Amino acid sequence: MIAVMSTSDQLPYVVASYVVTLGAIGAYAWRMLARARKIAAKVPPKDRPWT
Amino acid sequence: MTPTDTPTSDTSPIDPAAAVRRPTGTAFTRALGVASLVGIVWLVLFGLFLSPNDASQKAGVRILYIHVPSAWLAYLAFIVTGVSSAAYLFKRTRSLTWDRIAGASAEVGVLFMGVALITGSLWGRISWGIFWTWDSRLTTTAFLFVTYIGYLAVRGLGGSHQQRARRSAIIALLAVLEVPLVHFSVKWWRPLHQQESVAEGKLSGLMLFSLFVGIVSFTLLYVWLVLHRQRVLAMEDSLDDQGLDQALAERRAEGAQV
Numbered sequence: 001m002i003a004v005m006s007t008s009d010q011l012p013y014v015v016a017s018y019v020v021t022l023g024a025i026g027a028y029a030w031r032m033l034a035r036a037r038k039i040a041a042k043v044p045p046k047d048r049p050w051t
Numbered sequence: 052m053t054p055t056d057t058p059t060s061d062t063s064p065i066d067p068a069a070a071v072r073r074p075t076g077t078a079f080t081r082a083l084g085v086a087s088l089v090g091i092v093w094l095v096l097f098g099l100f101l102s103p104n105d106a107s108q109k110a111g112v113r114i115l116y117i118h119v120p121s122a123w124l125a126y127l128a129f130i131v132t133g134v135s136s137a138a139y140l141f142k143r144t145r146s147l148t149w150d151r152i153a154g155a156s157a158e159v160g161v162l163f164m165g166v167a168l169i170t171g172s173l174w175g176r177i178s179w180g181i182f183w184t185w186d187s188r189l190t191t192t193a194f195l196f197v198t199y200i201g202y203l204a205v206r207g208l209g210g211s212h213q214q215r216a217r218r219s220a221i222i223a224l225l226a227v228l229e230v231p232l233v234h235f236s237v238k239w240w241r242p243l244h245q246q247e248s249v250a251e252g253k254l255s256g257l258m259l260f261s262l263f264v265g266i267v268s269f270t271l272l273y274v275w276l277v278l279h280r281q282r283v284l285a286m287e288d289s290l291d292d293q294g295l296d297q298a299l300a301e302r303r304a305e306g307a308q309v
Contacts, residue, residue: 010110010177017114017170018099021121022091024169028162029276033075036283039290040074047289050077050282 075282083275090268097261105258111177112258114170120265121167122192124273126230128160129199131277133227136220147288148281150216153223154206155280157199159273164196179243187236188244195229202226212288 045051076084098116105112135153138144171189172182183189206219237244254262 005109005111005177007104007109013173013177014099014110014113017117017173018095020169020173021117021166022095024162024166025272025276028159029279032276032280032283036074036279036286039283039286042293043286043289047286048074048282050075051073 075279080278087271087275093264094268097264102257102261114174116261116265118170120269121163124269125160125164128156131156132223136223139216139220151281151284155277159276161199186243187240191233191236195233198226
């Protein structure tokens with residue numbers, strides 16, 4: 001597959017792909033842990049066997 | 052959730068503050084999280100700085116170090132969802148833990164599939180000059196993505212945990228049949244999307260190593276995310292049960308007053 005753009009024109013797309021990937025995964029993980037912190041205090045220890 | 056669905060071996064009182072600080076974490080998940088972070092740093096270093104440009108794709112090849120692992124992890128996640136769903140439907144292994152693993156894995160799979168679609172689109176703009184085309188690989192991938200969004204929507208419908216588990220398990224077993232369809236679409240229909248670069252030996256040296264780092268770090272990240280997510284789902288199920296118990300108690304109290 002031969003690229004249709006020059007290397008310098010490609011760089012914003014390359015950087016954007018890393019930013020989107022790491023940003024999406026980071027945001028998902030952050031939201032999940034925030035949800036966990038929010039509800040953990042209301043859940044009895046027997047339902048948190050991993051703690 | 053019935054009491055038999057969650058192991059209750061550890062019923063000793065715990066520090067509530069610690070539970071809120073690290074509600075779903077253990078020593079293992081913390082080690083896994085650190086390993087994932089180190090892997091991601093390596094991936095960024097090798098993917099953006101240390102590996103060379105490809106002779107034909109130039110810098111665009113760097114997108115493949117995150118696009119290919121994302122797609123592979125999405126496949127893996129959906130297969131884990133299928134296997135866990137089968138384990139739930141099988142009477143001998145029936146447990147809501149399997150259902151939660153299936154749900155957590157599907158959610159993380161949708162995340163990785165979304166990332167694969169976006170990064171693939173950016174790579175397509177570089178290589179083909181367009182963000183999207185309705186060729187067989189892209190179309191089947193988009194269909195797989197939408198199918199699992201539907202699966203997650205079905206999980207969110209009402210009913211008991213057992214009803215949720217049964218209906219979503221059946222859908223998961225049907226949905227996982229799409230994975231080979233997507234994977235082999237490049238062989239069966241010869242679309243615009245390129246064939247398998249790794250299997251055909253088109254990557255070597257630091258470029259192959261960068262892809263390897265991406266696959267390893269994303270796999271660690273996947274395991275970390277699924278472990279945490281299924282524990283959050285277990286806590287949400289527990290909260291649901293508490294709400295149901297409370298509503299029943301209130302109804303009984305009302306009945307006793309009359």
